[in-house]
Amino acid sequence: MDIGVISVRYARAFLKSALEKSLEDQVYQEMKLLSESYIQVPDLKFTIDNPMLHKDQKQSLLETACGGQCTELTKRFFKLVLDGGRENILQFIATSYISLYRQNKNIISGKLITATTVSPEVEERMKRLVESKTQGTVEFQTETNPDIIGGFVLEYDAYRMDASVQTKLKAILKQLKK
DSSP states (O other), X not given: OOHHHHHHHHHHHHXXXXXXXXXXXXXXXXXXXXXXXXXXXXXXXXXXXXXXXXXXXXXXXXXXXXXXXXXXXXXXXHHHHHHTTOGGGHHHHHHHHHHHHHHHHTEEEEEEEESXXXXXXXXXXXXXXXXXXXXXXXXXXXXXXXXXXSSEEEEETTEEEXXXXXXXXXXXXXXXXX
């Protein structure tokens, strides 16, 4: 069976249970931490997938990866996943939960990339711009990348607005080569 289908099924059931208990926001934060832990510590996946490691140790490790103070629902969910032998798709389940939660709450993930650090006022103005275009709440990240020289790159959903000097210079260079 397809890993994506299985992970979405687990995530959907987990979200439904969290919504019934009004814990969806806390579980969302835990799944974001878990997902980030998988990215920051690549050995986490290999350790969790290791059949020699006892389930109790895996449970403890997963709880730590979620920030240490997990909800009872999350603890029980981890136990269910471990008992079912599905720990190999836990990273996908966490990512699927995040996506389903954002879809349920109409949350859009956005990113602003600039050459230098922007002020909180500029960041807030860009966030409001995205919110007005999407009629949703925006989780906004800012990133600095000196390679773009100046201007900005704004990304949200499938939209990308590239107003960077680097892109404009590349376009000019391409025209000059013709």
